Amino acid sequence: MKLRMRQAIAAALADEMRADDTVIVLGEDVAAAGGVFKATEGLLEEFGPVRVRDTPISEMGFLGAAVGAAATGLRPVVEIMFMEFLGVALDQLVTQAAKYHYLSAGRLSVPLVLRGSVGAGLGFGAQHSQTLEHWFSATPGLTVAVASTPANAYGLLRSAIRDDNPVVLLEPRACYGDRGEVDRSEAGVVPLGVANRTADGEDVTIIGLGRTAAVAQQAAEQAGGRWTAEVIDLQTLVPWDRRTVLESIGRTRRLVIVEENPYGGGWGADLAAEVSGRLFGELAAPVLRVTCPDVPVPFQRDLERAWSPGPDVVRDQVDALLATGRLPQPWWAA
Amino acid sequence: MKLRMRQAIAAALADEMRADDTVIVLGEDVAAAGGVFKATEGLLEEFGPVRVRDTPISEMGFLGAAVGAAATGLRPVVEIMFMEFLGVALDQLVTQAAKYHYLSAGRLSVPLVLRGSVGAGLGFGAQHSQTLEHWFSATPGLTVAVASTPANAYGLLRSAIRDDNPVVLLEPRACYGDRGEVDRSEAGVVPLGVANRTADGEDVTIIGLGRTAAVAQQAAEQAGGRWTAEVIDLQTLVPWDRRTVLESIGRTRRLVIVEENPYGGGWGADLAAEVSGRLFGELAAPVLRVTCPDVPVPFQRDLERAWSPGPDVVRDQVDALLATGRLPQPWWAA
Amino acid sequence: MTGTRNRPDTVDLAGRQALAADPLARLGRMLEIRMLEDRILELFAEGLVHGSTHTCQGQEAVAVGIATAARPTDWVSCTYRGHGVALALGATPEAVLGEVLGRSCGSAGGLGGSMHLCEPEVGLLPTSAIVGAGIPIAVGAALSAVVRGTEQAGIAVFGDGTTNIGAFHEALNLAAVWRLPAVFVCENNLYGEYSRIETTTPVQDLADRAAAYAMPSEVVDGQDVTAVTGAVARALERARSGGGPTLLEMKTYRFAGHSRGDAGRYRPAGELQAWQQRDPIEVYRTALLSETASGAVDAETVDRVRAAAADRIAAAERTVLASPAPDRPAMWSHVTAGSDPVTG
């Protein structure tokens, strides 16, 4: 069926809640209002107020409660409305939940899903527009996935709910309204840890994540025959799918990573470092990271749009990479 | 004079507090007790309870207060006893302080220093032993420095206090007792953004940060003449000193980074990615990251010691890199 | 800042100072707030506002009461619902509307947006889009005053729903135990987003929460600018004389939705209408007209004030609409302060 991404999320929640009584949903205005972004619409009506709960404005409180509930028999799905709000509650996810299995000698697990909206594009300003993958990195025990389409939002969320470990699912806010085909059968479940190759090509592999998956795709489409690209939607960032990525680069011998975050500390560095190291001497060009500039997300419409690299920027950067075999200047300096 | 690192920190605070009435110190047990690690000893006695304050256990409260104080005329230095505690207060640093200058159109600045103890080695377990640099990355507006010796703890802290921006200074807890020469004159002030080359060599550049600076140095000393290394103590992680690093690698054509954090999401990836990209075709070997394994910090003494790579591990990894020109297996898999 | 050198004034200090002396200035300021907020929602409907915006119609008396009682040197932290407080404190309508519309004449040069206003000259700290974040920050401003030995106070303005977040608790405790010159102004408008207070909060009067910090508190009629002014003045007097912080709960109501686009359908029928009977502007107008003693205020005068407010807002809108968006380099202009090696 065709669904918007927000509906796909609600559908995944409903489908898992029907299958498993222990799945509950918590968050600010997720119940009566169906979510600020309507990603939990209809759940209160179908599953009732015991399992679908509006919380006070207390991220530390309700995320912590979800950790406790997860350790004692439930599978809570927590909505963090804008991922920045986790800045008041990070402890519960990374210092408690992610370490509980370890610190219980494997006797407890924390099947918790933390869904949060992320990213720029809608004019929410510097404190409501970041993607913040880095908050979840370097945290053994935690899995991090990022949705980009209705189909993988649905499929990743179902996997996340079934997983016995804490899983973070980042949902690019700008994509909530996107429509696409969603398979609500088991076949629509998207495994964690597996990337999605969305285009074939020969000259370069372009990897995107979340909102930049489509940017990567469109950049490849705009190449005008000068080059062709394998495009990969990474889907899971931790752990990332080394097999798919390395195989692809084994064919194309060039990698471009498109990121919606500042250059310094952006998620692509991990991939770029590992690929550069593992395929040393086998690459035809340096690994290129196309990121946003190192500034807070600006509000004004044109600046916000200019802040994150669009398909044209990516295409030009790939052109330059292929032409020279060297890293081009950052696009904003060009 | 010879000081322990904890004394060097107290000395830097005292010297800046003497020079500038607006410098204040806040934190849990920093005043009457002189700090849990004694890094603020003597300050209450000299500067009094108005400027040196024991706080309630309220990281969000007192860090937020420091942000407000910094924006309105003071230069607060906040101690976060163990950096993990910032997991309950990250918002104030990265979402408020780091963005205040931007969001005030340059009319306010936040000359705040956040000092926190970090790292493993003392048996504090999984929730009190991480280095957590990644919490501070991808945050334009924030500067991140890491001490490794009494001299640079002193010098970096003085620079941090004078800086008009929020600066995080990570202090490896295991080094608080280390003794070393400290120059308390202006010459002892260590600028932010500048790395420290601690050894000359020809075959490889080894970079450390915090506790791994000494590991890098010792690894080089253990090479037994098989190879010689330029050793760099990065000192400031954001922004890292590209000039010193790239010049060094220009000479040695090989880079090894030694990190006290898990491989996934560790700070070295940023450097490895950029160096691999910028010096594409000019390196004699892939950039090697020697990190800890991707597990929470284990408590038990031998395991904790085994968790972070020591000089012998680094030396062996460099041996392997030089012998094969390829990335060795991670040391824990070897 | 790039592109903002010739921008219109962002503060009107004289206008701010007039509030304490002149009842008509207070009425006028409430009217300006109402009119600008109404206009912002219209501009939003016309597609001119990027992103979201949170307006404060119905809560004008709180904003103007605070600004009347406080000095321009006091520091105020506020939230995403900050247009009214900003205007009351003396931010110009150009600074506010300019920011909402992303123009270089805005408070943050158009880089912040509706949720991010800041005018240090009249005491407005950057408004925060994170619930509760401004409360400890105002406490820090109060601490700063104590350390620097000034008479300034720190004032935190926040909503009812915000009393459930940890930062509220930690900040009030800290201010109390350090006896800082801080004033906590809770605008209890009965809702946090779409959730009614009693679904999230087990106490009726939020002022009661002050007892957990041995802090004095007051429940205040937030629709009556004179009551607000008086309560804030008492709290500031206590603060400045070393008596420590105070929690003030302003009973009020937002006439519009939580943010643009919210029609407020979660409200019980008749609730809005009942509160509109206590429109702070009408309440104050009536009070002024019935103050026969003073005699100076008649219906005509009020009409004049209203017309002046309308003119002011219309003029601001013209200025803002003629004002440029920030240019691209502006994005880089204020990431770090100073010229140390780091920011070089």
Added chain:
Amino acid sequence: MTGTRNRPDTVDLAGRQALAADPLARLGRMLEIRMLEDRILELFAEGLVHGSTHTCQGQEAVAVGIATAARPTDWVSCTYRGHGVALALGATPEAVLGEVLGRSCGSAGGLGGSMHLCEPEVGLLPTSAIVGAGIPIAVGAALSAVVRGTEQAGIAVFGDGTTNIGAFHEALNLAAVWRLPAVFVCENNLYGEYSRIETTTPVQDLADRAAAYAMPSEVVDGQDVTAVTGAVARALERARSGGGPTLLEMKTYRFAGHSRGDAGRYRPAGELQAWQQRDPIEVYRTALLSETASGAVDAETVDRVRAAAADRIAAAERTVLASPAPDRPAMWSHVTAGSDPVTG
């Protein structure tokens, strides 16, 4: 888990269940706690303890009172100062001491250390080294009970200083507004690390903070195991019957320092001695001996209990010291659960 297959039992469920029925079991458990804590500090002085350790001498009545009133199916969150609560709930001395000494027989197989104990079979959630973290987690356990329709409760044990952190506030509010079966047990031992409560907290009775959540509360004599048991039992009764959460403040004192190595010099002279007059073990021993009605407890019986406790701890120490450290692969053994593609 690697290397722990043949480890000694980590829980003693029968011993736990005996607490409710048998006063001597309660006395014995308090003695075991005291003896093990004393021994840990000695082992620390001998250099056998890596890292830090936080002992609870003087607070044994709180731990045992909770364990007496609660069921093994109730969930308890506690802190780094958790040895006593763990032992009271039914963790064996081997599990506790083994963890403190980093042996594979420890609660977390030696990977956690003194601050990290966990015995799900008797309801002990992983103790946390982060102040306040366990409070919302216990609330979550209470929520879990409601959703799954069980009679379980969630019990959070934490210190006085912890009432100043945001997690305390958010958790109590959440439990109250959702009327969850939760019990909040604050061990007010007058200090948070080296800071006396009045330097960080403006109220005297922390139980008063419950009013901010319209929550019932009690101030309890934390040195009297019977008083503790009664108060916790009342709170659990309320919790299980749908009456919602309760805040209990246990007035108590830690006889040792905050952690190993702290000599407690910040304490006023005589304070420790005054509290030692109310040593919970002595208080209970005296009560038992004077309960002439029951008649069953005489001085000899008490001595027997004491000797048995000493034997138990000595035996545990022998077992633990003979127990291996975890082997190196143990480091990787419980990072992620399950065998999905992620954990491989």
